Amino acid sequence: MGASVVAALLDVLQFQNILASFIGVLFGLFIGSTPGLTISLGMVLLLPITFKLEAVTSICLLLGLYASGMTGGSLSAILLNIPGTPSASATAIDGHAMAQKGRAGEALGVAVSSSFFGGIFGLTCLVLASPVIARVALRFGAPELFSIVLLGLTLICSFGQQSVIKGLISGVIGLIIMTVGLDPMMGSPRFTFGQVELQAGISFLPAMIGLFAVPQILLGIAGKTKVFPEYKEKVSGVLPKIGNLFKMLKTMLLGSLIGTGVGAIPGAGGPIAVFLSYDYARRISKKSGNYGQGEPEGIAAPESANNAVAGGALIPMLTLGIPGDPITAILLGALMIHGLIPGPLLFQQSQQFVYSVFWAYLIANLMNLIVTFSTIKLWVRVLKVPQRVLLPIIVILCIVGTYALRNTFFDTGVMFCFGLLGYFMMKFGFPVIPLLLAIILGPNLEEHLRMSLIISQGDYLIFFTHPIALTFIIISVFSFFGPLVVPLWKNRKGAARSEN
């Protein structure tokens, strides 16, 4: 085993593999930070190149893209409040708030450091505990997936800070929007008004770009408001102090744990992980009041989760040959092109290659850290572009980005409709994060609920007889009622104290 580990390391450290990792990281940063371009698209574009490369070089290239694509999504989220990937939407909350206070460099520094931490944590779990995690993750059937989606949805309450009712309304509207399209069980159209494009449902990428970018464009161009912070002075504080990072260790650990766990569950998805980690980090933090107003911990939690998801998602792919999301499905395909079939046999027949994957992922994370840190000042320069130039370019990028998703302007229309909805929601004080959460999680909720009932022949007890599902349902109940009950309890306690 020791010889295989060393041989795999030496293999990965060859010049062409390091170069492949570097190219993958650069490509991923661009893909991730451009609204509308997805990591899966980047992988698909690189896939034909890998036909001619060796298996280890291919995996270095693709893992480089995977690791940095996640970080790239956060760059645009922090600087422009336009998340490049759905998983970066939680980072935008505190990241952009910090950028608006002139702390963009520091926000990016925290994002990159915690991404690295999450990536390494995910890798450690992949190396040390993959068989155990994979076994637990495989026990997730429809009832368990329903309960974890339900848990994700209970976070809606936490994001309705000014008014819980408005947060809930926003979430329910999001769920209603996701009922548009074909019925997941029967395949009959619902609320499609005869439009073929609506039969596939509302894609969440145009919705996300619309909700985040268009209100800013409208405020900036139509309302003549300053929507981007001006960056005239030198960018400083990019490299976070060790002491500050140490203070965020608990937050990063929590985010990484949630990220790896959720990532390992096939079909659960990164957005659940980032919102769960953001919410739980806020709940355990002493600075919970600062969340949403530019708190570095609010970046560290979702960012560490975001990159830990990648490590987590590799666990079922490598150990069982089950891809949890489109990205790992493409990775699986890339391995199969080279005659490597992921699954239990891969660990026996191609042990050295498995170690090469581990090393390649470590190199990808290190490369991501180095490349992103050394280019942060370049990224922040985006904010030096005057708003009168930047906003029109963002308009074009959003239009082309949404068009690129399915080569149709229908998605561009969807983006603009969501943009107008987001604009009016912002003006009327409705939070958009619950809407986004519901859009991301909504389709899975209904599908897993109905699938579970088919399995149980209509018996609702299925959710209470499966221990994992029951655990998540109990946590969901606490998670939902917590934000409603705790303030009332604190008020009562405060009143009792003042009476005494």
Place this chain on the structure above:
Amino acid sequence: MKRANIIASIVIVLFTVFYGYLTSQLPSRNLPNTLGSAFMPWLLATLLFGLSVCLLITNAFRGTRENSNANISLKEGFSVVFLTVFVYFYVKAIQLFGFIAITPFFLAALMWISGARKWKEIVILSIASTLGIYLFFQKVFKVILPHGTLF
């Protein structure tokens, strides 16, 4: 915010009624032992109705603790409508004339609306940005941008 909340809740109630009507038109055929197509929409319509009525009642009788104001000036409202229509025509124009031909004009117009007044800056940046985006998407990422009748 109190008035804005009352208006918003009335709009949402009206939307819920419309959504409920559409839900009632859904087909009733279903697989055995599971919920029908209309179950989730009915559940959501009921929830939304209840929540919007709650918002209406609390604001009408108790007021709100929210400290922000929902102010959209007439000028801003007009600008939002104008910008939406402008983008709509741009998207239609792309399909007619192609991305390369129409985007520099659209960008230049948007820059002017956004406050840019130096014509050299407007011309150079609008052409350079169009070419940059075209090369980035079409050549690097192989996204086929729409070709019109001219290009």
